[in-house]
Amino acid sequence: MNLPNILALVRMILAPLLFFVLSFHFENVHQSWINYFAALIFSLAALSDFFDGFIAREWQQTTKLGEILDPLADKMLTLAAFLGLLILARANEWVIYLILVREFFITGFRVVMASENLKLAASFAGKLKTAFQMSAIIFLMMDWVLGEILLHIALVLTLYSGFEYVYQYAKHARAKAA
Numbered sequence: 001m002n003l004p005n006i007l008a009l010v011r012m013i014l015a016p017l018l019f020f021v022l023s024f025h026f027e028n029v030h031q032s033w034i035n036y037f038a039a040l041i042f043s044l045a046a047l048s049d050f051f052d053g054f055i056a057r058e059w060q061q062t063t064k065l066g067e068i069l070d071p072l073a074d075k076m077l078t079l080a081a082f083l084g085l086l087i088l089a090r091a092n093e094w095v096i097y098l099i100l101v102r103e104f105f106i107t108g109f110r111v112v113m114a115s116e117n118l119k120l121a122a123s124f125a126g127k128l129k130t131a132f133q134m135s136a137i138i139f140l141m142m143d144w145v146l147g148e149i150l151l152h153i154a155l156v157l158t159l160y161s162g163f164e165y166v167y168q169y170a171k172h173a174r175a176k177a178a
Contacts, residue, residue, distance in 0.1 A: 001065075002056075002061045002063065002066070003052075003055055003059075003061065004051075004052040004053070004055050004056035004061050004062075004063075004066050004070070005052075005063065005065055005066050005069055007048040007049075007051055007052035007055075008048075008052050008066065008069035008070050008072075008073040009069065009073070010045075010048050011045045011048050011049060011052075011073035011074070011076070011077055012069070012072070012073045012076055014041055014042075014044065014045040014048075014077065015045070015073070015076035015077045015079070015080040016076075016080065017041060018038060018041045018042055018045070018077070018080045018081060018084065019080035019081075019083060019084050021034060021037055021038045021041060021084075022034075022038050022080075022081070022083075022084025022085065022087060022088060022141070023083070023084050023087045031143075035141055035142050035143060036142075038084070038141045039138050039141045039142055042077070042081055042134075042137060042138060042141060043138065045077050046077075046134050049070075049073070049074060049077075052066075052070060053070070056070075067114075071107060071110070075103060075104070075107060078099075078100075078103060078133065078137075079100065081137045081141070082096045082099070082100060082137070084141075085137070085140050085141065090140045090141075090143060090147070091140055091147075091148070091151060092148070092151065092152075095151055095152060095155050098155060098158075098159065099133070099154065099155055099158050102158050102159060102162040103158070105162065106162050106165050109165060109166070109169070110165075112169075113169055113172075116172075118169070118172055120165060120168050120169070123161060123164050125157055125160050125161040125164055126161040126164070126165075128157050128161075129154060129157035129158045129160075129161045132150055132153050132154035132157055133154040133158065135150050135154075136148075136150035136151040136153075136154045
């Protein structure tokens with residue numbers, strides 16, 4: 001078990017903790033403190049996502065286990081955050097639904113691509129999508145107005161980067177058939 005995989009496991013542990021903090025009604029605790037704590041948990045988890053990828057690439061510590069754990073941890077964290085925000089009524093349900101459908105569709109799609117030994121690196125749009133999703137989640141946790149705007153931008157980038165994956169796979173399939 002290398003450091004990047006440990007960081008992914010930490011993210012997997014932080015996801016249910018985050019959901020608990022967002023969904024549980026704490027007596028005698030002001031909502032702003034819950035907002036701060038949830039944003040702190042999410043920020044630490046997001047940092048672990050950055051560092052596990054950076055370390056895996058820079059130290060050549062990529063593993064098959066890491067290829068499974070990293071996206072799973074990301075989806076667990078995103079799901080926990082979005083479901084918690086829905087419980088708090090801080091995010092548009094349809095936007096969250098569309099983002100989550102795309103995330104799970106592309107995750108399944110990547111499994112199909114992997115079965116064909118096709119690896120597509122995250123595009124610039126995909127990285128931008130992640131940055132906007134994370135920013136939107138933090139702003140929404142803090143109950144800041146800009147969060148809803150960031151969430152809509154994240155939706156557009158999420159759908160576009162999903163289209164990129166499908167397009168790249170279609171190019172691969174055409175080349176393979178030719």
